Amino acid sequence: MIRRRVHISNATLSFLNGEFEVEPAHGEDREEALQKAGIVTYFIVRALKPFKPAVTKSLASLTEDSRRTMDARDGRNNNKEDSEEFRQRLRKELDSKTGGAHLKGHAHWLTLRFKDAKVESAFHNAEEAFSPLSLLGGPLVMICTAPVWRFQPWGPFTWGGIGVVLLFAVVLAGATCLASAVKAMWLRRALALLMTFSLGDFLLLDMFNCVVIEENLPILNATITVSSKCPYPSYYSYFGVLTLVAISMPSYVCYLGKAFLMYGIAGAQCLINIYLLDVRLDWEDYASSPFEPSPVPSKYCLSATLLIVATSLVIVSRYAEKSRRMLYLRGREVVAQRERAADMKRRNGALIYNILPPHVAAYFLSRARHHDDLYSQSYADVGVLFASMPNFADFYSEESINNQGLECLRFLNEVISDFDAILDQTKFKDIIKIKTIGSTYMAASGITESAESEDTARWGHLSTLVEFALELKKALSSINEQSFNHFVLKMGINHGPVTAGVIGARKPHYDIWGNTVNVASRMESTGKVGCIQVTDETRKILEPFGFGFEQRGLVFVKGKGQLLTHYLVSKDGVSLNLDSDLPVEPTYPIIYQ
Numbered sequence: 001m002i003r004r005r006v007h008i009s010n011a012t013l014s015f016l017n018g019e020f021e022v023e024p025a026h027g028e029d030r031e032e033a034l035q036k037a038g039i040v041t042y043f044i045v046r047a048l049k050p051f052k053p054a055v056t057k058s059l060a061s062l063t064e065d066s067r068r069t070m071d072a073r074d075g076r077n078n079n080k081e082d083s084e085e086f087r088q089r090l091r092k093e094l095d096s097k098t099g100g101a102h103l104k105g106h107a108h109w110l111t112l113r114f115k116d117a118k119v120e121s122a123f124h125n126a127e128e129a130f131s132p133l134s135l136l137g138g139p140l141v142m143i144c145t146a147p148v149w150r151f152q153p154w155g156p157f158t159w160g161g162i163g164v165v166l167l168f169a170v171v172l173a174g175a176t177c178l179a180s181a182v183k184a185m186w187l188r189r190a191l192a193l194l195m196t197f198s199l200g201d202f203l204l205l206d207m208f209n210c211v212v213i214e215e216n217l218p219i220l221n222a223t224i225t226v227s228s229k230c231p232y233p234s235y236y237s238y239f240g241v242l243t244l245v246a247i248s249m250p251s252y253v254c255y256l257g258k259a260f261l262m263y264g265i266a267g268a269q270c271l272i273n274i275y276l277l278d279v280r281l282d283w284e285d286y287a288s289s290p291f292e293p294s295p296v297p298s299k300y301c302l303s304a305t306l307l308i309v310a311t312s313l314v315i316v317s318r319y320a321e322k323s324r325r326m327l328y329l330r331g332r333e334v335v336a337q338r339e340r341a342a343d344m345k346r347r348n349g350a351l352i353y354n355i356l357p358p359h360v361a362a363y364f365l366s367r368a369r370h371h372d373d374l375y376s377q378s379y380a381d382v383g384v385l386f387a388s389m390p391n392f393a394d395f396y397s398e399e400s401i402n403n404q405g406l407e408c409l410r411f412l413n414e415v416i417s418d419f420d421a422i423l424d425q426t427k428f429k430d431i432i433k434i435k436t437i438g439s440t441y442m443a444a445s446g447i448t449e450s451a452e453s454e455d456t457a458r459w460g461h462l463s464t465l466v467e468f469a470l471e472l473k474k475a476l477s478s479i480n481e482q483s484f485n486h487f488v489l490k491m492g493i494n495h496g497p498v499t500a501g502v503i504g505a506r507k508p509h510y511d512i513w514g515n516t517v518n519v520a521s522r523m524e525s526t527g528k529v530g531c532i533q534v535t536d537e538t539r540k541i542l543e544p545f546g547f548g549f550e551q552r553g554l555v556f557v558k559g560k561g562q563l564l565t566h567y568l569v570s571k572d573g574v575s576l577n578l579d580s581d582l583p584v585e586p587t588y589p590i591i592y593q
Contacts, residue, residue: 006044013042021045103326111256112321123328124252137246138195142202145239192250199243200265207236207269211276233273233280237302240269241309248313251324255317259310266310270303356510357432359448360502376501381446383462384498384517386524387472387491388440389415395487411483412439418475428468430461434512440524443468444512447500462495462538463545466568469493469532470576491532492523495541515559522557523565532568539566546572 007025027041028034034041107114114120210230244262273281281299294301353361363375395408419441423431434442445461445468469491480486496516502508519535527533534542539549548570554562570576 008042008044010040010042019049020047103322103329106329107325111254112318112325113254114325119332123325134250135191135195137249138199141199141239141242141246144242145235189253192253195250196247196261196265199246200261200268203236203239203243203265204268204272207233207272207277210236210280211272230280232284233277234284234298234302236277237269237273237306240265240306244306244309244313248317251320255314255321258317259314262310262313263307266306269306273299273303355508356502357448360500360510364502364508374501376499377447378497378499379447380497381458381495382498382512382516383445383459383465383493383495384512384520385443385445385465385469385491385493386440386521387419387443387469387489388438388524389476389487390490390529391487392439395485415439415476415479415487416441418479419472422468422471422475428464428471431465431468434510441472444498447498447512459495459541459545462493462541463547466493466532466542466545466547470571488530490524490527490529492520492525492527493532493534493538494520494523495538519557519560519563522555522560526555526557526565528552528567533565534568536564536566542568548573 007027008022013022022042022044025041025043028039103112106116106119114123210233243265247261247265248258250258278297278299281302282297285294285298349361349365352364355361356364360375392412395411416436420433422428423433423443430448431443431445432447434444436442443465445465472491473489476487476489494516496514496519498512498514498516500510500512502510523533523535533552534549543549547568549566550569552565552567555565557563568576
């Protein structure tokens with residue numbers, strides 16, 4: 001039976017306050033580093049004072065009881081405050097829904113134009129595609145008034161108004177056929193103004209026909225019979241109401257422009273009713289109720305109706321435009337939020353692709369994967385590399401001159417970053433960085449999908465892994481020249497089957513396991529500074545790729561016994577001179593500003 005015990009140092013034991021029974025572990029006898037540091041180790045045998053989780057529970061209960069006591073003490077006051085706060089929040093939310101508060105800081109209160117000229121321009125360009133439906137109010141008004149034309153006078157003014165209406169109808173028909181192509185704002189507004197002009201022109205000119213005929217009539221009295229021409233002048237005011245409704249329909253004309261046009265037409269009709277058609281309107285009042293005259297003449301009632309309708313339509317147009325602008329702003333916010341979400345998704349994807357190999361990251365980002373699924377994969381032909389800087393431990397120091405070791409870590413980050421940059425080269429696409437352990441860099445080849453699918457030599461990726469190791473050596477040499485240091489690499493490579501997987505839910509980590517990994521680590525730890533050590537089996541695989549080796553001899557490897565190992569010395573017959581990187585003088589920390 002395997003006994004699992006906690007291994008602690010004498011410093012840790014001093015903080016336990018005698019709550020645990022310990023026994024000597026003699027770790028300093030087994031580990032040279034502990035012996036050099038003067039650290040004595042112990043095993044924890046058992047706990048003398050059992051842990052009481054009820055303390056935490058009672059503390060939580062005390063906190064809950066205190067909260068309940070305070071709630072009971074405050075009682076109704078808290079409920080009132082919460083209720084009032086809820087009402088205020090609800091009122092604020094409803095105000096924002098209406099659009100007033102939403103547009104307050106973005107648009108002018110009178111014109112409703114956005115303060116930002118770019119937003120205003122984008123609002124007009126982003127309006128819905130041109131639809132002739134909003135311009136159909138003009139023809140609809142003409143159709144609705146057509147049955148009444150036969151009761152009205154036909155004169156030169158009427159023929160001119162009909163000509164303008166027909167011109168508008170032709171232009172509108174052409175715009176309807178090309179509705180998808182009509183996107184220019186000026187053309188939309190031109191069509192809307194043409195519709196307004198045609199309606200107003202026809203209406204006002206036809207009213208003048210009635211005024212001209214008025215001059216040929218005798219003075220009105222109870223015994224005079226009126227001519228059959230223009231017997232119902234009040235109809236023009238009703239036509240004017242329909243005209244005002246048609247003018248208020250186009251959404252791409254601002255409400256102030258609509259107000260100007262509607263008040264202009266309504267005002268012109270009011271003047272004609274009061275000063276030019278007053279006699280005929282008075283006769284129409286007399287004819288409709290000869291025995292009970294109206295207390296207010298119809299010329300004033302109709303004029304007031306026109307002005308009230310115009311004012312109501314201006315208010316409705318303002319509210320409609322405010323709503324459109326509010327919806328546009330909210331649409332921009334939705335688009336901005338969607339872009340931020342997409343950007344965050346891209347960033348998260350990039351982060352996952354930086355943490356995990358591409359094929360593993362694609363698996364975790366797929367929708368088919370369940371969040372509880374454990375990723376693992378077995379590979380038969382994998383190359384494993386360990387590369388460490390053995391003299392970095394002497395370089396690292398936590399003195400004030402090194403900012404408590406921060407400058408040393410800054411230098412190590414520069415080295416590791418340069419190593420990572422090498423992986424961006426196309427020829428090293430099949431090599432995956434597994435992790436860094438202190439100053440040790442671990443990488444593997446043969447675990448990507450491209451390495452498995454390519455029709456190349458079975459162990460071509462292992463040859464690439466050796467070339468990657470040589471590039472690491474060149475990169476470190478360049479850093480040494482720039483920083484006036486003399487760091488070296490000690491590397492070990494092995495090949496064989498491994499098991500890969502992702503471990504952890506909070507901070508997932510991709511790693512590989514197996515005897516191949518253990519032997520590769522031993523090749524690095526038992527190797528020589530500045531050299532690449534491999535096993536005899538790995539040497540046999542790499543020699544056909546042009547690599548030359550020098551036999552080292554038998555090396556004891558934990559769990560494997562004595563293994564015959566070799567050092568890489570040449571490539572394609574050219575000596576690599578790996579021993580030239582051996583340090584000839586001690587290194588000292590360099591301060592980087």
